[in-house]
Amino acid sequence: MHPVIEHNFQAGDVPGVLWSPPFQNAAPIVLMGHGGGLHKKAPGLVARAHDAVTSWGVNVLSIDAPGHGDRPRSRADDKAREAMRTALSAGDNEAFAQASITYMSALTPQAVTEWQQALDAVQARPEIDPSAPVAFGGGVSMGTAFGIPLTATDPRIKAAIFGGGLFTYDYLLQAARKVTVPVQFLLPWDDEHAPREGGLALFDAFASREKTLHANPGDHRTIRWHTLDNEFLPRHLGMLPN
């Protein structure tokens, strides 16, 4: 088991963290995106990141999404979050869906650009091999809402793990249709907010020849990163035979 080295850094306006093994040998880079309202060192994300570093010796990159973590919140952020809170406390799931989709859509272009800038910054580090393969290694809900357009856009990403628990909207479906790399998709079967049909439609939309849906009982708050194929990332990052 490798110890984990933590590098905190700033890529332009974006605070990021890179977890690495102590000895670099062209180690791949795995991107992990936090969920809505969370941040780059949310406990669940840190646990998965450490597991990936110690199990496979990869680098894991996490950044704060716009308006999250150590980032300033704009008035638009506050307004959007207020709209979601109001809808939730009124038990109005339709209004919650609309508010959530509006907020995700507004943040997506910036979030995708920032992911690419942060990856540029990591690949420019002296201890990192810029030709090492890259994967999107997970992130449910908002992490996936950004991860799908990112994976559709950035040819550096060679495989992706996405997680449900997010509303499916046209922009996301269109992005999914452009994803051709191998995909694992984790769907909470009983999400109390995001309809199951939307998650199934999103899985259906990926253009990838290799894609697997893993669905488990569980609601939005108890999405568990299990029943996935744990060798999916190392296999597609060239660390195990295909």
Next chain:
Amino acid sequence: MHPVIEHNFQAGDVPGVLWSPPFQNAAPIVLMGHGGGLHKKAPGLVARAHDAVTSWGVNVLSIDAPGHGDRPRSRADDKAREAMRTALSAGDNEAFAQASITYMSALTPQAVTEWQQALDAVQARPEIDPSAPVAFGGGVSMGTAFGIPLTATDPRIKAAIFGGGLFTYDYLLQAARKVTVPVQFLLPWDDEHAPREGGLALFDAFASREKTLHANPGDHRTIRWHTLDNEFLPRHLGMLPN
């Protein structure tokens, strides 16, 4: 890796085969059911059985379903198969579904009884520990059409792997609602005969607290036994920590 010992036997009218490791030590028993038109030693089934014996040291039991393999075919079997063939060659999937459901339904009670008798016979063998745990270890299509009612009925079965590629009908849904043991369900996402929605409804119906749907692109003929959790059976058969 263990070598595999093959015992061919007859349990009443039912020809069966038991694949075992050379040294028994209260080894669990895994039941594998063949698909429609196939038999107890269909190549795919034999490969999965050998893999289970050599990887985990379990016993694997396979039997010929009524009207299949070394069993005599009744006029009713011939008629039912003819109806399916006619529907298929006419490209009439609705008629194929009806013929297939009618045939599966007619065979199910006998098939379930015979599975139980064959398991009785195996448990009575001197080298087998009759208290060793039992699992239904897979079988797509017809194998699952019989495996679900069997698992709902026989309390010896502690975990089950089912595979889609079968039409979903009321009897099967009702049986699925009685299944409470941990389930893995493998769904071919693009089955050209059995509608995807039926497979999803079947997964939804299992009463099991622990159940996982694994869906992959692929049609009825190319269902691949991959992306499952390979430690599922050993975990639930007491061979790995839960």
